[in-house]
Each structure stands twice: as C-alpha cells, then as structure tokens.
Amino acid sequence: MSEVQPSAGDEFAPPFGSSKADTLRRVAPAAIAVVPVSMLFGVLAVRTDWSLLEVVAISLLGFSGSGQFALLPLVESGASFFTMLLVTASINCRYLPIAYTSATRLPSAVGKRACVAHMLGDEAYATEHERDSGPRVCWIRVTIFTTWVIAGLLGALLGQVIPTAWLGADMNLGYPASVVLMYLSVSQLRARLWSKEQQRPAVLAAAVLSAGVALLLIQLFGPVYFWIPSVLLATFILGRAWS
C-alpha cells in the first residue's frame, strides 16, 4: 500500500449514498490504484522463485505493499524472523494509531473485528469517514484487500508467462523492487523528518551520520546482521537531533 495522508474523521466530507453500489463507486479509485503495485510484487516474487501459493499467502496474511517488497531481498539473503519482523513492524508501525483511532467503526464480534482490522490499509483509511457504518467500513476494506490479492496473483501469473529468454539470464530482475523500496524509503524519510523546518540541518546531519554508521556496520557484520544494531544506533542518533 502506498503512503497517503489519512482523512478519516473528516466532518466536512461530501455526502455519500448508502447502497453497496455507492460504496463501491467510492472505493473504486483507491482499489484501482493498488492494482499495478500488487501486480509488480507478483511478477517480481515469481521471478525470484516464489510459487503462486506463496504470493497469494503473503498477500492474504501480510497485506502490506512496502512490507512485501521489503521482504523480497531479505528472503533472498536468508534473513532471520526477528530481522524481518523488525523491518516490517517498523515499516507498518504507522498503523498503530490508525488502527486505534478507527477501531470504533469496526464490528463488535471478535472474529469479524480482527479480520476487518487486518484489512486496514492506507487507501482504506483515507477512503473511510467517521460517520461510516460498520458494514460500509467492511465493504471498503474487503474491496481493496480482495483487489490487492487478486492483482498479486495476476502479476504472479504474468511473471510466469513472460519467457526468461526475453529478459536475459544475467538481468537483475530484483532491480525494480529496489527502485520501489528506494522511492518508498525516501518518501517516508521526507514525510517523517522534513516537517520541522528549523531542525532540518540537524536532522539532515543525523541522517547522513546514520547512513555512514549503517555502511560501516554492513562492512563489519555483513548485509544480514547489520540491521538491528544499525537501526537502534540510527534511532538514537535521530533522537538526539530531534530533541
């Protein structure tokens, strides 16, 4: 899921009809927007030897654009569960306040509530409004979630159909995923660190220092085991600059 600014709770949102068709019309642009991203993931995953079942499983159980893309190179490098958890939890920890604030709109039945909570995404949260009923929230989330899973499967099928000879044996098929991750990383950093204008020089210096430390730790520990010490050190460095 791409990063979007949440607008839930907007009291001045335009009125919407109450039928399922109205809800689908409302959610369609967001659902369409996730199709190419999920298809790209499916193509890249299959090209790095993931099966169709694996693509569908991670789309169903993971449902995280940046999280899924982040795991592609980590799977290839054989990263540990805790490394992957730290990375994906950090990427997705923005959902903590979003999930908390949108909880009042969810069904009260435990199982249904958990399922609908799992289907929370940036696009769904941006589409929902404070006055939406539980069923409407379900429709919005299920529509985007289902679209995401089906698009991932279609991408995986497409990835299987494209002949390898078209691409060349030495072609770096993971490069587009690296581009996507770089884009998401820079966008996230801009959104999270660039907001306080008066602190930009200090934050920029801290970010550069953190990058240097990360490079040093990659040299010392290798590209798998540098993550945890490097992330903790970068958090500390950024915290000093931010305060």
Add this chain to the structure above:
Amino acid sequence: MSESVLVAIAALFTTSCLVRIAPTFISLRINPSTQRYLERLLPAAVFINFAVYIAYSEIAREPAPALISLVVVGAVALFSLLGLIGTAVLGATLYFLLIYING
C-alpha cells in the same frame, strides 16, 4: 513453500497482528516520548538503513548504472515529481539502458 518464504509470511502476519489487530482490542496508553519513537524515529531509522542497504547491494553489482538510477529515483521521491509506478518505470528503464550502453 520454502522455509525462507514461510518465515517472511510469519513475520508479516505477526506484524499485522501487532500493529493492526491488537490496537483494536486493547486500550493503549503511550507516553508522548515513546509514541514519538514508535511513530517517527524508529521507522525513519529503518528507512535510512533501507536506502543504504539498497544502494550498497545494487552499486556492488552494477556501480555506475545503479548509482545514477538510484540518485534519480531518490531525487524524484524527495521532490515528489512522480508517483510510485512512474518512478519505478523511470528508475528501472534508466538502469537497464545504462547497462545496455555500457555493453
């Protein structure tokens, strides 16, 4: 399923349980300092490491094409010049074009 992919799926599902499902069932009382670290600084630290990791891995493989392409992608993202898909197409095209030109 391969073991490595299963671990990845487990990590992502656990993440969903922690950040999307759990908050809807429990009342969280987070002090502002912890909240700041959780929401802003820890993810920022991860993304800095992502950027370094990606640059390190790709530049080691194809130095000039990767460096030029990733700098362009970073600039496009920083100044919000294109969306995700447009940037993915631009960055990948530039990378493969430079490899082709280099022979």
